Amino acid sequence: MTSDITLFVNPAAGRRRAPQAAQPAARALREAGFTVRTVVGVDAQDALHRARQAVAGGTGALIAVGGDGITSLALQAVAGTGTPLGVVGVGTGNDFARAMGLPVRDPAGAARRIAESLKGDGGREIDLGRAGDTWxxxxxxxxxxxxxxxxxxxxxxxxxxxxxxxxxxxxxxxxxxxxxxxxxxxxxxxxxxxxxxxxxxxxxxxxxxxxxxxxxxxxxxxxxxxxxxxxxxxxxxxxxxxxxxxxxxxxxxxxxxxxxxxxxxxxxxxxxxxxxxxxxxxxxxxxxxxxxxxxx
Missing domain, CATH: 2.60.200.40 (Tumour Suppressor Smad4)
Known part of the structure; x- marks a missing residue:
């Protein structure tokens, strides 16, 4: 397991709560011993390109910070690659985070859960849907x-x-x-x-x-x-x-x-x-x- 992981941030999620939420999440991950870099795109396509670059570059995990929209983009980057997904749910809906039993609107708590999983079980394997090329x-x-x-x-x-x-x-x-x-x-x-x-x-x-x-x-x-x-x-x-x-x-x-x-x-x-x-x-x-x- 590499200690280098990537925060993938939606600047508009949850009435722009995501950039603020990224700070306590990053702090909790660093306190757990991980090196954290942050990816923020200028638009969805740019963000996805940057996320895919991080995955191709060997990041230890891609951590989506925001709601279901940024989680959906993150899935396009990690599905089928072996790179695990973390979710810090601070968006409006957060249906994916809730379905996984993850903390919602608690960025530090979510990050601590992610860190424990990275050091322990490595995450839960789940199914995804695919429509054409979209996960x-x-x-x-x-x-x-x-x-x-x-x-x-x-x-x-x-x-x-x-x-x-x-x-x-x-x-x-x-x-x-x-x-x-x-x-x-x-x-x-x-x-x-x-x-x-x-x-x-x-x-x-x-x-x-x-x-x-x-x-x-x-x-x-x-x-x-x-x-x-x-x-x-x-x-x-x-x-x-x-x-x-x-x-x-x-x-x-x-x-x-x-x-x-x-x-x-x-x-x-x-x-x-x-x-x-x-x-x-x-x-x-x-x-x-x-x-x-x-x-x-």
């Missing part, structure tokens, strides 16, 4: 939820989460089920109508919405939650149950456990870890033991 750790979403993301990303006002609250209201006004074509593993192609399809490596997205409540990141399978066609009234009744994971018992909801899924629908984009993947069709597969997560 993801939590949930890939397509349908109503991705339409909300599309609309929210087009809006210039207001800022923060309120933008997405307004986007939900606007999408509800235009709400309609979507015709999907799906293929589960090597089964036949099916034509269905659905409100949304969520492909879960872990249980939650959107800051604690447990859309794939029973998903486990170490079983080699996705939990695919399909919310079938329903009325606005039904959607509004079911939606609050997502935070507890009790929506899975609703008659409009079905769950499939698969290693691979093909998704196609006109005018629908896919988002994974909250980041845009691209328009459907998409083929999504699970890759067992694709990364080691420190402290998990």
């Amino acid at each position: 993801f750790g939590t949930v890939l979403a397509a349908g109503f939820d991705s339409r909300v993301n599309d609309r929210g990303n087009r809006m210039r006002w207001p800022g923060g989460r309120f933008r997405y609250d307004l986007a939900i209201v606007a999408e509800l006004a235009a709400f309609r089920p979507t015709p999907f074509r799906i293929r589960l593993d090597d089964g036949p192609e099916q034509e269905i109508e659905a409100t949304l399809v969520a492909v879960g490596n872990t249980s939650s997205y959107g800051g604690g919405m447990r859309i794939c409540a029973d998903a486990r990141p170490d079983d080699g399978l996705f939990d695919v939650t399909v919310v079938g066609p329903c009325s606005r009234t039904t959607l509004l009744k079911v939606f609050p149950r997502v935070y507890r994971g009790t929506h899975l018992t609703h008659p409009a909801v079905t769950v499939h456990r698969v290693a691979r899924i093909e998704l196609a629908a006109e005018g629908i984009t896919g988002y994974a870890d909250g980041e845009l993947i691209g328009p459907l069709p998409l083929t999504v597969r699970t890759v067992p033991r694709a990364v080691r997560v420190l402290g998990a």
Whole structure:
């Protein structure tokens, strides 16, 4: 194990808390005996390039400081390389950090957990999802939820989460089920109508919405939650149950456990870890033991 490790910092995460959080995290890691260098990109592509350079250069670990966005970028750099991932979760959602049982908004505590893992077990091996060339750790979403993301990303006002609250209201006004074509593993192609399809490596997205409540990141399978066609009234009744994971018992909801899924629908984009993947069709597969997560 090399003692040289890399902090990978999102300067905008958590209302710009990440740069401040990087300082106590770095201090805790140095107190544990590690040499710490920091990588901050001018934009996402530059940040990813720098992270990949650090991995190629033999860094002992890549430590993402921020939320699910910077963690997603870090996964693109470390997946399949053998370089372990650490997460100091100080973003808005932190779904990946929570799924791994890691401290959230406690940068020094998270860093101490990472240091103990580096010196001890070397991290927990988990599965990742892959859509095309993009890796993801939590949930890939397509349908109503991705339409909300599309609309929210087009809006210039207001800022923060309120933008997405307004986007939900606007999408509800235009709400309609979507015709999907799906293929589960090597089964036949099916034509269905659905409100949304969520492909879960872990249980939650959107800051604690447990859309794939029973998903486990170490079983080699996705939990695919399909919310079938329903009325606005039904959607509004079911939606609050997502935070507890009790929506899975609703008659409009079905769950499939698969290693691979093909998704196609006109005018629908896919988002994974909250980041845009691209328009459907998409083929999504699970890759067992694709990364080691420190402290998990």
